Amino acid sequence: MGAAQEKAKIELRDVCKTFGSVDVIHSLDLTIEGGEFVVFVGPSGCGKSTLLRMIAGLEDVSSGDIFIAGRDVTDLDPSKRGIAMVFQSYALYPHMSVRQNLAFGLEMAKTPADEIARQVNAAAEILKIGPLLDRRPGQLSGGQRQRVAIGRAIVRKPLAFLFDEPLSNLDAELRVSMRIEISRLHRELGNTMIYVTHDQTEAMTLADRIVVLRDGRIEQVGTPRQVYEDPNNLFVAGFIGSPR
Ligand code: ADP
Ligand code: MG
Numbered sequence: 001m002g003a004a005q006e007k008a009k010i011e012l013r014d015v016c017k018t019f020g021s022v023d024v025i026h027s028l029d030l031t032i033e034g035g036e037f038v039v040f041v042g043p044s045g046c047g048k049s050t051l052l053r054m055i056a057g058l059e060d061v062s063s064g065d066i067f068i069a070g071r072d073v074t075d076l077d078p079s080k081r082g083i084a085m086v087f088q089s090y091a092l093y094p095h096m097s098v099r100q101n102l103a104f105g106l107e108m109a110k111t112p113a114d115e116i117a118r119q120v121n122a123a124a125e126i127l128k129i130g131p132l133l134d135r136r137p138g139q140l141s142g143g144q145r146q147r148v149a150i151g152r153a154i155v156r157k158p159l160a161f162l163f164d165e166p167l168s169n170l171d172a173e174l175r176v177s178m179r180i181e182i183s184r185l186h187r188e189l190g191n192t193m194i195y196v197t198h199d200q201t202e203a204m205t206l207a208d209r210i211v212v213l214r215d216g217r218i219e220q221v222g223t224p225r226q227v228y229e230d231p232n233n234l235f236v237a238g239f240i241g242s243p244r
Helices: 048-056 098-108 113-127 142-154 172-189 200-206 224-229 234-240
Strands: 010-019 022-032 037-041 063-068 083-086 160-164 192-196 209-214 217-222
Touching: 010 048, 022 048, 022 217, 037 048, 037 200, 048 063, 048 083, 048 160, 048 192, 083 142, 098 113, 098 142, 113 142, 113 172, 142 172, 172 200, 200 224, 200 234, 209 224, 209 234, 217 224, 217 234, 224 234
Parallel strands: 037 192, 037 209, 083 160, 160 192
Antiparallel strands: 010 022, 010 063, 209 217
């Protein structure tokens, strides 16, 4: 693939989020190093998606600051943050070919046609979807659709990728092979990646560091081995499945 991408550090400083009168994220501090693969785990409703959405700028913070690559992006438009987000629902345009789906965001950004073609081909090569470029989403399997969704993120050359349970709609076998693909993607691109999952195996195998969340607070941050072998408390032990 083309030029190496910048490895953006992501910092959350005293970030709070309130919906109405409900505190969903409580004064959260976290530094993610450039190029790191960080996995957020925690029970449903603990605030994982809200955190990702605030980093992407799809949700305002109630207070606190977010820095990406050293820049305060707290009040910056999502399109200017250099972040690409991949969701579990693929949200592909059904009436467009795979190629058009991949190119769409770049066309909106008025990227020159030859550059679009180059980016689309590079992403197709990385994700091995070259033979699918002229198909429509309805003619693809779930795993192929999720590859296209990731391809759409890659072509934008983001500083960082945010994945919100990207594999949870796939069957078990496909989840394993896509997990290997995502791991390879991280090795090849080297970008900062934040990955939300409730699948312990995904967390343990993908993460440089795991962030265990409960009720909008961080219970523990550590390498998979640290959280597994030396959990801070029973909640972490129970959630990660360590033997104590
Ligand atoms: P997770 O992704 O960990 O399952 P979420 O970040 O989606 O959790 O949600 C965290 C909490 O915030 C939940 O209690 C959820 O109901 C609440 N919440 C999320 N989005 C909204 C919203 N737009 N309005 C009100 N409450 C919300
Ligand atoms: Mg969620």
